[in-house]
Amino acid sequence: MRTERLGQFAGLGAAVLFGCSAPLISTLTGSGSALSIAGLLYGGATLALLAVRLVRGTRAETPIRREDWPALAALTLLGGVVGPVALVLGLARLPAATSSLLLNLEAVFTLAIAVLLGREHLGRRGLVSALLTSVGAVVLSQGSLSGANALGGALIALATLAWGIDNNLSQRLSLRDPIQIATAKAAGAALPMLLLALLLGHAFPPLPLTLALLGIGALGYGISIWLDLLALRNLGAAREAVLFSTAPFVGALFSVVVLRESLSAPLLLATGLMGAGVALLLREQHSHRHRHESLLHAHRHRHDPRGIGGSGDPHHEHDHALEELEGLPSEHPFWHAHEHRHLELEHGHPHVSDAHHRHRH
Known part of the structure; x- marks a missing residue:
């Protein structure tokens, strides 16, 4: 139970950090190209994770092994390259509310893959919790598909599918050193995007905004990825998906409190729905006699x-x-x-x- 509680707090921490990063990134999107901004975010994540590893020193963890590299390469490609690129291309073709609604497919894909293919179990309370947080996300995005087009929707769906597969692959590797896995994933995404942006002559933000993006990436991507891996290790991908699906709510709340955006009725309703869903998941207990092979x-x-x-x-x-x-x-x-x-x-x-x-x- 101690490790389960640790996983729950880690999952919520990952959602909070990632959720807060989204509104901040949205204020800086005009400062450079999508490729250079994404590369800087993952670059900040890499630096933060290297710093954490330096401060923590070597811990009792199993390092990445040779047989892990194919899965690590796949999740880096899907989660660090395919997902972000498809997202940027999809966002350019869809209204913000429609994009927010479609991005909730990540939790759906993660849950479906974990339960149907990964042999994970999610009991009645877990399913109700997933339903409540999903409905809260729909309410938060105002449930509108107006202005959607087939290509934009398909690109967002591709991004969320890539992240759903990434989450399940990450769960399989979460028994390895989480800091090492997170660092390899962040660096594997940052270096190709930064090099490609430089080779293609893409615009980079001015120095103050570059430093800001590195800082946002350090917390919202680096530390968040590390915490998310701890949640995946201790809870499984299905329960992690329920907790991480609260990230859009955290971002909306952050926008109200810090960026002084107006408080809306959908946000208040989503607060109740997501709060109830998370509380239900935290109180879930699944126990029965079982055999270990x-x-x-x-x-x-x-x-x-x-x-x-x-x-x-x-x-x-x-x-x-x-x-x-x-x-x-x-x-x-x-x-x-x-x-x-x-x-x-x-x-x-x-x-x-x-x-x-x-x-x-």
């Missing part, structure tokens, strides 16, 4: 020398080689990372669809 993998986990009778995680009671325990406490719980095998286990307890709980219901 034998599994070999590597990730950060908590080991309690006192065994199952102590406060440890029964999923991670396994033998260790002497070198795996070198320098670690012998009497107190500790976190570490190494390749380990899960033996078959049957028990019952509250759980979500994390990497250890993808089973039939």
Whole structure:
């Protein structure tokens, strides 16, 4: 339950940071080309994540492995290049309200892929929570498709589908070092876009606005991506999608409080709907007897020398080689990372669809 609560706070934190970044970016879109602005945002994200890694030092995490690179390349291409480019092209062809409404397809695609293909489970409360937050997003965007055209709608749908796949691929990689994954993703998106903008002679913002975009990208993209990976690790992609779907509401509220935009009735109604949806998800508990199949993998986990009778995680009671325990406490719980095998286990307890709980219901 402790890791689940951490995932919930991380997911909400990611939504808050990303939601606040959108209104700020909208005030700077005329300062340069779409490609240069997107590249600067991801450049700021890369710098922030490198700084976090430097401050935190090396932690007990499993680094990216050779077999992870295809998935990492795919999510970087989809989430960092295809999604943003399709979004920019779609935004140019659609009114703002229509774009906001269609962008909610990201949560729909993420949920559908996670549940139908990823074997994640979302109970009745989770489904009602997803419905409430989705309706709140529709209300927030005033549910209008006026001015829409087929090409613009298709481009926005392509962007949201790319991000939905990205979210599910990221969840599969979230057992690896989240800072390393986030940094690789941000750098993999920033460098090609910045180089392409330079080669094509695109306009870049003046220095003060460039620094502002780097700062917005540091928080709204860099730290947000890191927190989102923690949410994906501890909750699964379906529940993360519900929490992250509150980002448009956060952006609208930020616009009212900070940018002094007018308070509207749709915003007040969306506040109630999304608040109810998030509260319902936070209170959700899913528990039943289930069987764990034998599994070999590597990730950060908590080991309690006192065994199952102590406060440890029964999923991670396994033998260790002497070198795996070198320098670690012998009497107190500790976190570490190494390749380990899960033996078959049957028990019952509250759980979500994390990497250890993808089973039939």
